Amino acid sequence: MYFMKKQERDSISLTINNERISVAAGTTIREAAAVIGVNIPGFCHLPGRKDTSEPCLICMVEVNGEMAEACRTQVAADMVVRTTTPAIDKHRRQRLEYLLSFHYGDCKAPCNLTCPGGINVQGYVNYIAKGEYGAALALIREQNPLPGIVCRVCPRFCESRCRRVLIDEPVAINHLKRFVVEYGRQSAPPLQPGPATGYRAAVIGGGPAGLSCASYLRQFGHEVTIFEARERLGGMPRYAIPSFKLPDVEIDRELETIGGLGFQVRTGKRWGRDFSLQDLREQGFDAIFAAIGIAGQKKNDLPGAEYTQDALDFLQDLRAGKRGAAGTRTLVIGGSQLAVETARCAMRDGAEEVTVVYQRAKVEMNAHQRDIDEAEREGVQFFMMAQPL
Numbered sequence: 586m587y588f589m590k591k592q593e594r595d596s597i598s599l600t601i602n603n604e605r606i607s608v609a610a611g612t613t614i615r616e617a618a619a620v621i622g623v624n625i626p627g628f629c630h631l632p633g634r635k636d637t638s639e640p641c642l643i644c645m646v647e648v649n650g651e652m653a654e655a656c657r658t659q660v661a662a663d664m665v666v667r668t669t670t671p672a673i674d675k676h677r678r679q680r681l682e683y684l685l686s687f688h689y690g691d692c693k694a695p696c697n698l699t700c701p702g703g704i705n706v707q708g709y710v711n712y713i714a715k716g717e718y719g720a721a722l723a724l725i726r727e728q729n730p731l732p733g734i735v736c737r738v739c740p741r742f743c744e745s746r747c748r749r750v751l752i753d754e755p756v757a758i759n760h761l762k763r764f765v766v767e768y769g770r771q772s773a774p775p776l777q778p779g780p781a782t783g784y785r786a787a788v789i790g791g792g793p794a795g796l797s798c799a800s801y802l803r804q805f806g807h808e809v810t811i812f813e814a815r816e817r818l819g820g821m822p823r824y825a826i827p828s829f830k831l832p833d834v835e836i837d838r839e840l841e842t843i844g845g846l847g848f849q850v851r852t853g854k855r856w857g858r859d860f861s862l863q864d865l866r867e868q869g870f871d872a873i874f875a876a877i878g879i880a881g882q883k884k885n886d887l888p889g890a891e892y893t894q895d896a897l898d899f900l901q902d903l904r905a906g907k908r909g910a911a912g913t914r915t916l917v918i919g920g921s922q923l924a925v926e927t928a929r930c931a932m933r934d935g936a937e938e939v940t941v942v943y944q945r946a947k948v949e950m951n952a953h954q955r956d957i958d959e960a961e962r963e964g965v966q967f968f969m970m971a972q973p974l
Contacts, residue, residue, distance in 0.1 A: 595609055595610045596608070596609060596610070597609070597610055597612070597660050597661065597662050597664075598662065598663070599617065599660050599661070599662070599663065599664040599665070599666065600663075600664070600665045600666065601614075601617060601618055601621060601623060601666045601667075601668065602618075602621075602623060602666070602667060602668055602669075604621055606620060606621055608620060608660055610659075610660075611659055612659065612660050613655065613656055613657065613658060613659055613660070614646060614648070614653070614655040614656075614658050614659075614660060614664075614666055615627070615630070615644060615655040615656045617660050617666075618655065618666070618668060623668055625644050625646060625655045625656075625668055626643050626644060626677070627641060627643050627644035627655070627656050628641040628643055628684070629641040629643075629656070630644070630656035630657075640654060640656075640657070641680070641684065642654065642676075642680050643677055643680055643681065643684075644656045645673060645676055645677070645680075646666055646667065646668050646673065647666065647667040647670055647672070647673060648664060648665070648666055649664065649665050652673075652676070655668070694706065694707050694748075695746040695747070695748065696743035696744075696746060696747055696756075696758060697743075698746070699742040699743050699745065699746040700742060700743050701742065702728045702729045702735075703728050704724075704725055704728045704729055704743075705724055705727075705728070706743050706758055708721075708724050709721040709722075709724045709725050709761075709762070709765065710756065710758065710761055712724060712765075713761055713764070713765055718765050718768045718769035718772060718773075719769045719771070719772030719773040719774065720769075720773075721765045721769055722765050722766065722769035722770070722773040723769075723773050723774055725762060725765070726773075726776070729797075730776075730796065730797045730800040730801070730839075730843055731793055731796060731797065731839045731843070732762060732765075732766050732839075733766045733835050733836075733838055733839045733842075734793065734822050734831065734835065734836060734839055735762075736759060736762040736763040736766055737763065737830055737831045737835065738822070738826060738830060738831060739759050739762070740953050741758065741759045741953075741955075743758045743759075744756070744757070744758050744759065770838075770842075775842075775845055776800065776803075776804065776842065776843060776845060776846050777804070777846075778803045778804060778806060778846050778847055779803070779804050779805050779806030780806045781806050781808075782805065782806040782807050784807045784808065784871045784872070785807065785808045785809075785810070785869060785870050785871050785872075786802050786807050786808065786809050786810075786870060786871065786872045786873070786874065787809075787810050787812060787865045787868075787870040787872070787873045787874070788802075788809060788810070788811045788812070788873075788874045788876060789812050789856050789873065789874065789875045789876060789877060790811075790812075790813065790814075790820065790875065790876035790877050790878060791811050791812075791813035791815075791817075791818035791819065791820060791850070791852070792818075792819065792820020792821055792822070792876060792878050793820055793821075793822060794820075794876035794878075795811055795813075795820070795874070795876035796811075796818065796820075796839075796840070796843060798874045798876060799811055799843070799846075799848050800843045800846060802848075803846035803847065803848055804846065807872075808848075808849075809848035809849070810848065810849040810850075810851060810870070811848060811849070811850045811851065812851050812854045812856065812860065813850065813851070813852045813853075813854065814853070814854065814855035814856070815852065815853070816852050816853055817852065818840055818850060818852070819836045819840070820878055821878060821879070822836055823836050823904075824901050824904055824905070825897060825900045825901050825904060826900075826904075826926075827900065827903070827904070827926060827929070827930050827933075828904060829933070856875075856877065879897070882895065882896075882897060885918065887973055887974070888974075893918070894910065896917070896919075896923050896924065896927040897923065899911075899927060899930070899931075900923075900926065900927060900930060903930050903933075903934060908934060908935070909934065909935065910934060911930075911931035911932075911934035911935060911936040911939070912936060913936060913937050913938070914936065914937065914938045914939075914940075915928070915931040915936045915938070915939045915940070916940050916942060917931070917939065917940070917941045917942070918942055918973055919941075919943065920941070920943035920944075920945065920949070920950035920951055920952060921950075921951045921952060922951060922952045922953060922956065924941055924943075924952065925941065925950075925952040925953075925956050925957055925960050925965075926956070928941050928960055928965045929956075929959065929960050929963055929965065932963050932964055932965060938966070939964070939965045939966065940965075940966045940967070940968050941960075941965060941966070941967050941968065942968045942969075942971050942973060943967070943968075943969055943970075943971070944970065944971060944972040945969070945970065946969055946970065947967060947969050
């Protein structure tokens, strides 16, 4: 009997939008309105958290004819609340215009927006700050199945837009990714295949695109077979990206991780030589994904082009262990990332003098500035504003 009396004493009756309700003492107007399905808009209030910041004042309502904050004002006996009136609508419009007048930031962090892979940068950086390295790596893998490869060759677009640069320097986002790849491997949950769907997919090409596609398809529950022309999976990262930037052991670790999903691999099978699309259809594949990599490069049509060597071929030969192709003096024509990588590798191949020639200014080169700086420190010369004849 005492309990019933206490309940009655702690229950408060009020009227919201002409509807009489009873709620517990200490309930805010916004919480009380939610009981009857009335949503009062607001930006600043988070349930279960004490508000300390400047209120947005979007949630203002009329209480007995006076304006009050719905998210902070507690209910009182016989309170009459109106959540929508012409005066309230006018106030909310004016308040919203005021808030937007100095809303310089993006509603989504610029580091996330700039990332080509759409990785939740803020999310995994916060996980790292808490020491939850496995959770951070799992979050990265949701959008990037090959973080151990990407963290060593990433152009770091996220860092170029980091707001921290307005204060001192950008957060070292890519180094944090590389850190968590090293320290989160053991605690990160393994990738799991989804429930079997009965569908079969063929992936042509075992490079980053093909491996990423296979990883996602297996997590969706589809059967996957990868057809790779070379003897090993990895694509350009394994056969062209310089080993001083991306060692084979890192590629093998990533392959081991996604290989646990259980897809089939057929190496030494080249499209057009060993099979056709019709062959794959006849084998019962429901879908085919072609990840054949770089289709071709722009040919050099300058007089004397027969004396030049294709940069991609040079990098692949060097990665395969063939040395001495750079000679004593090497001229690299172009301003792409490939050109700068070629120049750095030529220095490592024993060339005494390496010069990159480009028809525009250095700031207009497509290569990343940090790689240009590294090349200069290694002795590469840059001859700008010049067009070979």
